[in-house]
Amino acid sequence: TGSRAATSLNAEMSKALPFLKRPELLDGSMAGDLGFDPLGLSEINGVGVDLYWLREAEIKHCRVAMMAVVGNVWVEAFGPAPGCEAATAKNQMDSFWQLWKVHPQYIVAGLIFIMIAEMISGIATTSGRESGMRAPGDFGFNPFGYADDEPKYMELKNKEISNGRLAMWAAAGQIMQGMTTGEGALQNLAHTFN
Secondary structure, eight states: OEEEEEEHHHHOSSSSSSSSOTTTTTTTTTOOOOOOOOTOGGGBBBBBSHHHHHHHHHHHHHHHHHHHHHHHHHHHHOOOOTTTTTOSSSSSSHHHHHHHHHOOHHHHHHHHHHHHHHHHHHHHHHHHHHHHHTTTTOOOOOOOOOOGSSHHHHHHHHHHHHHHHHHHHHHHHHHHHHHHHHHHHHHHHHHHHO
């Protein structure tokens, strides 16, 4: 009975923070769920804010951050996209403001695209949460058939959320490093090896 008590006690503890209890809603059923919630955000149940909405937001931010990290390095390595030559700064934030001064229509077009994407996402999130027929972040995009193999699909969802969490830190680090040093991520990386 001692091992059973220890097992049930361990089952209630967070895998990420073994000294904290696992929140009730974080039962391990979602991809990347290790019971990490030191601020108790999973227990918020206000108007429009619940675990479904929080996971949808996390996945969305993960996907944007993964693109941002690659985009920041890509522009530094290969230069700006055609038509965006005005953004010559190696610092990501300086490039943004240079582009705003010369071609504000690109920024406005980007904002309009984001608004449309958010409207579509909002409709999908709201209807998916209400019907229970849609997992957070799932838009039915499955061109390679990965969702047909459930174990493989769960593995890929775990990888997406793990890499996305890392990318959020990396994107924030790239921006802060660029603002602090005035250089891009690759330039700063080169200093490490000098």
